[in-house]
Amino acid sequence: MKRKLLLLVALLALVGVGAALADGVGFRAKTSRFNPGSAPVSDASSWVRGAGVPGTSSDQGLVLLMSATVPYPPGASADATITPVKGVVLTSLGLDHLIGTYCTNGSPRWDVETTNGGVYGVGCASGTHTIAGMPAGWERITFSNADFQTLSGPAWGGFGSAGAKLTFLQVLQDEAGVSVLDNLQINGAMIGGAGGNHGENGGENGGENGGENDD
DSSP, rough: HHHHHHHHHHHHSSSSSOOOOESSSEEEEEEEETTTTSSSHHHHHHHHETOOOTTTTTOEEEEEEESSOOOOOOOEEEEEEEEEEETTTTTOHHHEEEBBBBBOOSSSSEEEEESSSSSEEEESSSSEEETTTTTTTTEEEEOOOOOOEEEEEEEEOOOOOOGGGGGEEEEEEESEEEEEEEEEEEEEEESSSSTOOOOOOOOOOOTTTTOOOOO
16 A cells, blocks of 8 residues: 555656546535645645545545645645535535545645634544444544634534535645545535546636645
């Protein structure tokens, strides 16, 4: 597994990675890179064949790579933005993570933004981690209300509350490292899991937070 991951990282570092779309039930994840200050870093976000959870009908996994941490502002990150989410009330959140790839309480993390002006971070290292029922090397992480870090605005109101109505939702890597994820879970819908379809759209995309792309 380590050899496969090293080869994957080397490939992403050497070639330009186009944006990709991954389908869930009612949601899509659009990969992009955010580097408004044109920092001299290597960053990549893409669904990569053979990198996902084994045994599903789609074997693509979401690879997020940052060669260095860029202090904010301006910051830099590798992203996957979920659409459409405006007006959706968030009731659950989770993801699958390849054990041994990067995972801290800061990155990768969910960026949750709500209609009441709240901005929240939900880090990979938080949540409930379980390997039960997962293929070797993978864990499933599910998040609770206690895992939400308030970055600005009002305190997190809780899943299913009026304060959980979304304006923006993204998973991102903004610390130096490589994360491999799959089965992004939003309100019970899985993006990248069994039945998920992935396709390259041939370009880089900025997130709804005004992110710029680097070439």
